[in-house]
Amino acid sequence: MIFMFAGTFxxxxxxxxxxxxxxxxxxxxxxxxYLASVTDDGFAHAQTWCRNSLFMTxxxxxxxxAGIHYLQWDRFFIIWLFLAALAFxxxxxxxxxxxxxxxxxxxxxxxxxxxxxxxxxxxxxQRQRTEGLRDQLRHHR
Numbered sequence: 001m002i003f004m005f006a007g008t009f010x011x012x013x014x015x016x017x018x019x020x021x022x023x024x025x026x027x028x029x030x031x032x033x034y035l036a037s038v039t040d041d042g043f044a045h046a047q048t049w050c051r052n053s054l055f056m057t058x059x060x061x062x063x064x065x066a067g068i069h070y071l072q073w074d075r076f077f078i079i080w081l082f083l084a085a086l087a088f089x090x091x092x093x094x095x096x097x098x099x100x101x102x103x104x105x106x107x108x109x110x111x112x113x114x115x116x117x118x119x120x121x122x123x124x125x126q127r128q129r130t131e132g133l134r135d136q137l138r139h140h141r
Contacts, residue, residue, distance in 0.1 A: 002077065003068060006084040007061030010091070014054035022047055031092075035099045039108050046099050053091035061087055 022030025025037045031050035036043050061084065068074060103109040 001065065001069060001074060002080045002084050003061045003065030003087075005065075006088060007058045007063075007065055010054045010058030010061060010088065014051050014058060017047065017051040017054065031095060033096060033099070035096060035103060035109075035113070038103060038110055039106075041106075042099055042103055042108065045102060046095055049098050050091055050095040053094045057087060057091050 017030060020029040022032075022043075025032065025043055031046045033046070036046040068080065074080075100109070100115075
């Protein structure tokens, strides 16, 4: 039932994006992010991509929820709740990655944009491994 609820919520959110289209940046309705606010064309494309992905993932969640209910797997509520939360993030991750590719293709990616994946890779590369108790005990054997 959690997937049916989440899918219905995503459908309603997509329907709201369809009916109350965001015509300007910084409004209440619509997809807003740093990359979406860079260009007007990028903002318009982001609205369409987010709305369409919300429709598709909402439909997928509704179908998965109906299948779970039909197979009587409702008792695994915690698993479905965790997976529904992850599924809710996918439209936004998809929209942001597609918007980044669009801005790169049109040479409009801002100079001050920091790619989160690259920042994490650099932070991981700079991290130095310290010797812990387990390592010390392993060396004494």
